[in-house]
Amino acid sequence: MNDFIAARSQMALSLGFHIIFxxxxxVMPFFMAVAHYYWIKTGEPVYKNVTKAWSKGVAIFFATGAVSGTVLSFELGLLWPGFMKHAGPIFGMPFSLEGTAFFIEAIALGFFLYGWDRFNKWFHWITGVVVGVSGLASGILVVAANAWMNSPAxxxxxxxxxxxxDPIAAMFNAAWFSQALHMTIAAFVATGFAVAGVHAFMILKGRNILFHTKSFKIAATFGCVAALLQPLSGDISAKDVAVRQPAKLAAMEAHFKTxxxxxxxxxxxxxxxxxKVDYAIKLPGFLSFLAHGDFKSEVTGLDKIPEENHPPVTITHFAFQIMVGTGMAMMLISAIYFFSHFKQKNWLKSDWLLKLFAIATPLGFIAVEAGWTVTEVGxxxxIIYNVMRTADAVTPMPGITYSFYLFTAVYVSLAVFVVFMLYRQIKMVGKLYDKY
Structure with a gap:
């Protein structure tokens, strides 16, 4: 492994972990706020217990997200000094604003965690909402910076x-809206299905049925609504990419010929x-419609793009197929879930529906990882589309391979720590709220 590949691998590893956190x-603060709202309105203790349990999960991921995000900030400067030298003054604004949103989120989370029985109940609830809004703003601002790399302005x-x-024009570049919309909905899908899947598994185990049923309903509703909305944002993104980055669309679809x-x-x-593409199912005209809204439109293939500017087709294509496939699976589960609400309420208590959600627990995050692979590899x-090549931005410092191995160990350790903390939290929930 040479230093260039090591630098790219280290960045990919860091982003792959950080995007989950x-x-x-x-998203979790919004689940927490809904459960808190139900407790204030109904007075049912189970909702208070759900809120407190989820707030501890939010605290865990806030801490790990802060660590992994800080590492990413250093890596941008250490691994890609050529990029930061020129790009930093241009797209630094969303990063600085993201820092402000992060501090607001930290303060609000502190108020929420330690505000039980100390604040007015509605003020306390608002602090939880602020945690969610500021966290969402942080994510959108970071995506705006990434969008600038895809659509420099x-x-x-x-x-x-x-x-x-012009930092304002850089932040509100042509790609920021489609990427921010797609990523935001994807975050709700991934987190909703992951949380719902965990609670579905606990219901199947017969533990704390009422507690986990209430939790499951909130998370599943968020995740399923988002899963059904995601194709709309996907269509917006596809049409945007077709215009701005035809090479990426061609790689996504392995479209070699215009x-x-x-x-x-x-x-x-x-x-x-x-x-060529072997063993594929082809739907004539549908790529033209996806890209341009017309079944007969011309779609640029890789033959119109200089070969030295081709993205890695196989990786991009497989990642895109994984993203779409997992998304379609979650859409199907979502349709079944809402059908059961309106037409077959007895399905809601059936083991097979809960098993579907339990099996689907990782699907959202698999889709997110695949989607970011499409975005970055495509x-x-x-590194700045049509302006700066990735090879020209990498650090000349030797020994990046060893840094990659070190950071791999750090992130694996962080993942083990997070899993341990979540497992411990789930066990604590079982002991504290066993009567529910």
Missing amino acids: SCIGM GFDYINGEYVNI EKSASLIIGGIPDEKNK RQPW
């Missing part, structure tokens, strides 16, 4: 210099050498 940190590039810098009425490919194994070989 971030998603949960963005807010500067002029003249004779190798970045001039006429043509009209282009086929949408389901599955398949790309053969990059012979420019942009290659550019």
Whole structure:
């Protein structure tokens, strides 16, 4: 492994862990706020217990997210100094605002955790809502910075210099809305299904039935609504990528040849050498419709793009297929869940429905990881699309391979710590709220 691959691998590893902590940190406070609201309105102790249990989970992921996020901030400067030298002054605004949102979130979380029986009940509830809103704002601001890498704006590039810098235009670049919308909904899907799956498993085990049933209903509702909305944001993102980053769309679909009425490919194994896809199901015209809203429109293929600018097709295509496949599976479960609410209420207590959710526990986060792989790998070989190549941004410092191994050990240790803390928290819930 050379230093360039090691630097990319270290960044990928860090992002892969951090995105899970971030998603949960963005979304769990809203679950917590809903349970808290039910307790204030109904006075049922089970909702207070759910709120307190979830608030401890929020605290765990806030702490781990802060650690992994801090590491990422250092890595940007240490691993990619060429990138930060030029890009820092341009897209630094969303990062600085994200820091402000983070501090607000930390203060609000402190108020919420230690405010029980000390604050007015509605003020206490509002502090929990602020935790969610500020966490969501943090996520959107970071995504805006990433969107700038896919759609650079807010500067002029003249004779190798970045001039006429406009941080506002950089932050609100052409890609920020579609990426922020898609990521926000994905966070609700992933966290909703993960939390609902854990509670479904506990119901199947016969433990604290009322507690876990109330928890399951809140998480499943959030996750299922988001799963049914996700295709809309996916359509917006696909049309945006088709215009701005045709190479990425071509890699996502392993679309080697420019043509009209282009086929949408389901599955398949790309053969990059012979420019074809084997064993794929093709839906004629559907890629044209997905990209441009017209079944007969022309879709740019990789043949129109210089080969040195091609993204890694196989990785991008497989990641895209995984993202779509897991998303469709969660959509199906969501449709069944809401059908049971309106037409077959007896299904809600059936073991098979709970088993579906338990099995689907990791699907949302698999989709999130695959989606970020599409976003980052599909942009290659550019770190700033069509402006700076990734190879030109990497640090000249030797020994990055050893740094990669060290950070791998750190993140694996962090993952073990988080799993231990969550397992301990679940056991504590069982002991404290056993009567429910």
